[in-house]
Amino acid sequence: MKRLVMIVLAAGLAVTACGGGQTATSGQQRVPVTVFAAASLNNVFTRLEPQFEAANPGADLRFNFGGSSDLAQQIVHGAPADVFASANEAQMKVVQNEGKVTGTPEPFVTNVLTIVVPVGNPKNIHSFADLAKPGVTEVVCAAQVPCGAATKKIEKDTNITLSPASEEQDVLAVLSKVQAGVADAGLVYVTDARSAGGKVQEINFPEATKAVNVYPIAAIKDAPHTELAQAFVTFIHSPTAQQQFASAGFGAA
Amino acid sequence: MLWLPALMAFALIVLPVIGLVVRAPWSRFGALVTSPSALAALELSLRTAAVSTLLCVLLGGPLAAVLARGTLPGLRLLRSVVLLPLVLPPVVGGLALLYLLGVSGFAGYVLDVAFGVRVPFTTTAVILAQTFVAMPFLVVSLEGALRTGEQRYESIAATLGARPWTVFRRITVPLVLPGLGSGTVLSFARCLGEFGATIAFAGSLQGVTRTLPLEVYLQREVDADGAIALSLLLVVVAIVVIVVGRPRSAEGLR
Structure with a gap:
């Protein structure tokens, strides 16, 4: 028992010592x-x-x-x-x-939304309306998170209803599905598209200004x-x- | 000597659940867990977990038999490989499935071109992800039972003139039943709780791929109370699964 207590104490001390080391540089x-x-x-x-x-x-x-x-x-x-x-x-x-x-x-x-597509834009997407075309697998954020709320607002303002294959938790999940090529297009923030470098193609659309974050x-x-x-x-x-x-x-x- | 760490271990498991119960929005509980999105998620979770568990039994059962009784060289290596989904972070499993069965993955490409079938974002993807992560639970439990189950009884029955089918039915099955039972329960529980592989591979869409854990994670964004209520729902389902399945299977032989 005594030994166990000693071990626990030693471990605790070691942890505190490490924590302290970082502040005093x-x-x-x-x-x-x-x-x-x-x-x-x-x-x-x-x-x-x-x-x-x-x-x-x-x-x-x-x-x-x-x-x-x-x-x-x-x-x-x-x-x-x-x-x-x-x-x-x-x-x-x-x-x-x-x-x-x-x-x-x-x-x-x-920040505003933009469309991202895999490099080469295989589905020929050039506008927000193109996302609703049959045969396009698009991925968006869920309405519960800010990027999804923005998406919903644009849908309402443009009277274009998307039927996404998935409503993701955040922009990074959307981005990764476009990067992996399983989605033909996704809606993310302009800054996210930029930070993805050349791995996706960014397609800006004028209606994006209807939902400014x-x-x-x-x-x-x-x-x-x-x-x-x-x-x-x-x-x-x-x-x-x-x-x-x-x-x-x-x-x- | 052992009671203190034992008590701490027990407390670590039980106290967080109590924390959830204490914080639960009891006045709105009924309304929160019967909202359309919650019911859709619960239904999808139970349905996919049932199918996945069945797949685990149908595919994992024979695999366990091969691993336990087979005489192939390299079986030990195979046994370690089967454990992979158990030690891998589920989200890695999901990504692996995505890069295999996505349109850009080689299997996904073949499926798409040859049959016009696309797996990601479908309920099938949810089932595949769950089966992937839950399979080792069934294989390990059943293989253990098969290996410790006395093969002697089987040989004796055979020498006494029992036909192979009779031996299998009267000796092998009763001996491994507890292992199969606990393996099935564990697999089902693991399927119900699956999150990482599902969100990475199947995405999240109400009624199609958004299972209860995904719904909890999403609800948290807008309404902490809703997330807590749904979490408790999962806790209840998990307890029911353990209570109903566990005693007979895991402790049945005592």
């Missing part, structure tokens, strides 16, 4: 700033990290990327977030309604590091950051 105390951000922000936020840390010495940015609704739930359940950047206003509302937000969340970028960002109340959290929010609105967002395909808020 090279003698200088760097303050971790934890940013919970929508998965679609992964590329740009990661690219912006060194710039923010250079401008704010002592700050150590840490990202938790995921689906906005997952992140919102985590924050509501007490995850130690300093900043929340959501891919839609609804999930920011969830966090706000729980009284977890400092000030008012501010929109910082927008707005990304809000806010510092979290009672955040461990309020000042740096606010600094990050300000930084995201700066011209330097906005330029990076634009080159990734995001629209201005």
